[in-house]
Amino acid sequence: MYIYDEIDQRLVDERVAQFRDQTRRFLAGSLSEDDFRPLRLQNGLYIQRYAPMLRIAIPYGMLATRQLRALAHIARTYDRGYGHFSTRQNLQLNWPALENVPEILAELAKVQMHAIQTSGNCIRNITADHFAGIAPDEIVDPLVWCEILRQWSTFHPEFAYLPRKFKIAVSGATEDRAAIQVHDIGLQAVRNDEGEIGFRVLVGGGLGRTPIIGAFINEFVPWPHLLTYLEAILRVYNRYGRRDNKFKARIKILVKDRTPAGFRDEVEAEWAHIKGGPATLTSSEVERIAKRFTRPTYESLDALSSSYVLALGRDTKFAAWARRNVHPHRVPGYAAVTLSLKKTGVPPGDATSEQMEAVADLADAYSFGELRVTHEQNLLLADVRQSDLYTIWQQAQALGLSTANIGMITNIIACPGGDFCSLANAKSIPVAEAIQRRFDDIDYVYDIGELDLNISGCMNSCGHHHVGHIGILGVDKQGAEFYQISIGGAQGVQASLGKVLGPSVSQDEVPDLIEKLINVYLERRESEAERFIDVVRRIGLEPFKENVYGAHQGSKARGRQLAAA
Amino acid sequence: MALIKDRKLAADNWQLLEAAADGAALAIPDSGDVLVSLPEWKASREWLLSRSGRVGVWLTGADEPADIASDLAHFALIAIRFANFADGRGYSIARLLRERYGWRGELRAVGDVQRDQLYYLARCGFDAFALREGEDPQVALTAFNDFSEAYQTSVDRPNPLFRRRESAGTL
Ligand code: SF4
Numbered sequence: 001m002y003i004y005d006e007i008d009q010r011l012v013d014e015r016v017a018q019f020r021d022q023t024r025r026f027l028a029g030s031l032s033e034d035d036f037r038p039l040r041l042q043n044g045l046y047i048q049r050y051a052p053m054l055r056i057a058i059p060y061g062m063l064a065t066r067q068l069r070a071l072a073h074i075a076r077t078y079d080r081g082y083g084h085f086s087t088r089q090n091l092q093l094n095w096p097a098l099e100n101v102p103e104i105l106a107e108l109a110k111v112q113m114h115a116i117q118t119s120g121n122c123i124r125n126i127t128a129d130h131f132a133g134i135a136p137d138e139i140v141d142p143l144v145w146c147e148i149l150r151q152w153s154t155f156h157p158e159f160a161y162l163p164r165k166f167k168i169a170v171s172g173a174t175e176d177r178a179a180i181q182v183h184d185i186g187l188q189a190v191r192n193d194e195g196e197i198g199f200r201v202l203v204g205g206g207l208g209r210t211p212i213i214g215a216f217i218n219e220f221v222p223w224p225h226l227l228t229y230l231e232a233i234l235r236v237y238n239r240y241g242r243r244d245n246k247f248k249a250r251i252k253i254l255v256k257d258r259t260p261a262g263f264r265d266e267v268e269a270e271w272a273h274i275k276g277g278p279a280t281l282t283s284s285e286v287e288r289i290a291k292r293f294t295r296p297t298y299e300s301l302d303a304l305s306s307s308y309v310l311a312l313g314r315d316t317k318f319a320a321w322a323r324r325n326v327h328p329h330r331v332p333g334y335a336a337v338t339l340s341l342k343k344t345g346v347p348p349g350d351a352t353s354e355q356m357e358a359v360a361d362l363a364d365a366y367s368f369g370e371l372r373v374t375h376e377q378n379l380l381l382a383d384v385r386q387s388d389l390y391t392i393w394q395q396a397q398a399l400g401l402s403t404a405n406i407g408m409i410t411n412i413i414a415c416p417g418g419d420f421c422s423l424a425n426a427k428s429i430p431v432a433e434a435i436q437r438r439f440d441d442i443d444y445v446y447d448i449g450e451l452d453l454n455i456s457g458c459m460n461s462c463g464h465h466h467v468g469h470i471g472i473l474g475v476d477k478q479g480a481e482f483y484q485i486s487i488g489g490a491q492g493v494q495a496s497l498g499k500v501l502g503p504s505v506s507q508d509e510v511p512d513l514i515e516k517l518i519n520v521y522l523e524r525r526e527s528e529a530e531r532f533i534d535v536v537r538r539i540g541l542e543p544f545k546e547n548v549y550g551a552h553q554g555s556k557a558r559g560r561q562l563a564a565a
Numbered sequence: 566m567a568l569i570k571d572r573k574l575a576a577d578n579w580q581l582l583e584a585a586a587d588g589a590a591l592a593i594p595d596s597g598d599v600l601v602s603l604p605e606w607k608a609s610r611e612w613l614l615s616r617s618g619r620v621g622v623w624l625t626g627a628d629e630p631a632d633i634a635s636d637l638a639h640f641a642l643i644a645i646r647f648a649n650f651a652d653g654r655g656y657s658i659a660r661l662l663r664e665r666y667g668w669r670g671e672l673r674a675v676g677d678v679q680r681d682q683l684y685y686l687a688r689c690g691f692d693a694f695a696l697r698e699g700e701d702p703q704v705a706l707t708a709f710n711d712f713s714e715a716y717q718t719s720v721d722r723p724n725p726l727f728r729r730r731e732s733a734g735t736l
Pocket residue numbers: 415416417418421422423424425456457458459460461462463
């Protein structure tokens with residue numbers, strides 16, 4: 001956990017004072033709604049369908065327990081006693097009153113938190129692999145770099161009014177758990193043959209209306225040059241990104257227009273001017289930041305705890321949970337644990353103040369007082385002794401956080417959708433719940449195996465439906481809420497975008513349709529090791545289409561049905 | 566319309582000239598200080614330099630600062646016009662003029678310029694601000710004190726915070 005120094009603290013305090021004054025002027029009528037909008041957005045405040053929504057930054061997903069307790073307190077005092085963890089590792093409050101927001105920001109500042117640049121056309125919260133620092137497949141620990149980027153992007157004077165929002169994600173492992181390929185900039189920390197750290201830089205990925213996998217434009221930016229290289233990208237984008245059409249304003253459109261190679265050349269030309277300048281990072285700065293991180297003091301333990309092994313053998317329910325929700329750790333005898341926020345009947349990603357406090361207690365007792373938010377909208381205890389896993393599981397059960405579905409069909413990613421969001425075409429939470437109810441037999445869920453199901457309430461794609469193995473998108477059909485289903489999307493190193501299956505369907509039809517897709521998969525898979533996504537890749541969309549839309553399909557489909565009859 | 570210069574209210578003797586929407590030729594007065602657009606500067610350069618009165622150029626967000634890099638010595642003022650405060654191109658142009666092309670004279674933000682943009686504008690190298698109609702200049706003057714520190718390199722503090730910490734020995 002990064003600990004603020006005096007200047008970090010002063011800056012967030014000054015931000016609170018600034019926003020307090022802006023809010024006062026707005027409420028007094030001397031600042032118009034139009035002028036106030038970008039100011040409140042850069043402090044995370046939206047005006048939503050029913051109330052304002054405040055998005056609180058959780059930089060690269062790291063939280064200390066005192067911070068989680070403060071969030072619980074804020075949710076209880078200024079909201080309705082719960083919060084929503086989003087796919088960008090932020091926490092959203094759905095019902096704060098506008099006039100209380102300065103006070104909420106002041107409470108956040110007391111625990112070294114803020115809502116800076118969580119919205120608006122600026123550099124947003126930096127996201128990272130939620131296993132950063134603990135993953136066995138890690139090449140470079142990205143946390144220090146994430147904090148360097150947090151500081152660099154905070155109040156960057158040149159890039160506060162970009163053509164559109166700008167998202168940066170960082171990964172330092174072999175597997176990509178930060179979805180870097182669908183970010184405006186994706187950074188993969190790597191080492192060269194000499195062991196020096198550098199970054200593979202990808203630009204122009206994104207979801208939304210025009211989903212696209214980004215392109216790598218530099219295979220190795222040595223770490224001292226990270227900030228100047230990013231400034232070169234941002235400057236080219238700030239100057240030439242489209243501002244005439246909101247839907248074409250993301251950097252991905254510019255990269256496409258210029259071609260990745262053309263864009264890279266422009267960045268290189270700009271970089272040539274600023275490379276080696278004062279923004280060049282120094283090893284003493286990197287060390288200074290690294291030293292301000294508290295790190296767990298691990299005990300030296302056996303690689304495999306015998307009590308853990310015994311418990312696995314004794315209790316099959318525990319073993320099932322452990323198989324899904326316990327993750328390997330680079331330190332012998334330790335593990336990471338996902339506390340699921342995907343219990344059926346609870347909107348995905350939602351947690352009550354009581355749950356937050358209880359999770360804080362768990363993290364204090366078993367995980368060095370820290371935890372993480374994952375982009376799959378769950379909470380993670382990252383540094384747990386294997387020998388404590390059984391106790392943690394028991395306590396998580398009591399808290400409703402032990403749903404053993406990580407990586408499974410019911411671990412649904414969903415945006416707040418039409419229940420809260422004014423941009424929505426359709427609701428997402430009831431759809432998630434209907435699917436979870438349909439797949440409530442956990443043995444059946446395990447049989448289906450690994451499957452990502454993601455739901456967005458509109459094209460803005462906050463629920464990342466494009467990269468779900470099954471993606472569900474809310475669409476508007478003559479004023480009615482409909483759902484368009486796509487399959488074949490994936491996140492990670494082999495990222496791909498889902499393809500639309502066919503005509504959209506009503507809310508009632510969604511669970512049946514999903515079940516039909518699953519049936520096709522179960523019939524066609526060659527072994528249990530072949531996942532849903534693998535089958536889609538192998539056999540393509542047609543067999544799924546035929547089964548779902550049967551009679552409406554061409555002669556090929558009919559021929560097969562006849563043959564089967 | 567109030568002008569803030571070097572963090573004080575200042576008198577403004579400049580006339581910003583803009584071609585009429587109907588495309589009629591721009592009437593440039595014989596004397597007095599005038600600010601002209603980049604196309605006007607290119608078209609009327611000789612006349613602008615021969616008349617009495619100083620000349621400055623105003624750029625839009627779409628203009629290339631490189632186009633005036635070799636003309637800087639002729640200007641007494643450069644302005645960047647913000648058609649809309651959400652259009653952030655002028656921030657990059659300002660830094661380029663200051664940091665790459667070495668403009669040391671007055672750099673003025675004009676157009677949709679309001680109190681809550683001033684702090685970042687100043688960091689990008691603007692030292693003068695023609696506030697849009699209706700802005701309270703006294704309130705605007707407080708904007709420069711919104712923050713006491715900044716992490717990044719900028720025109721007003723060329724060294725980023727980490728280098729200033731290092732040279733101050735406060736690591
Ligand atoms: S995807 Fe659309 S409906 Fe869902 S949260 Fe984002 S903007 Fe709102």
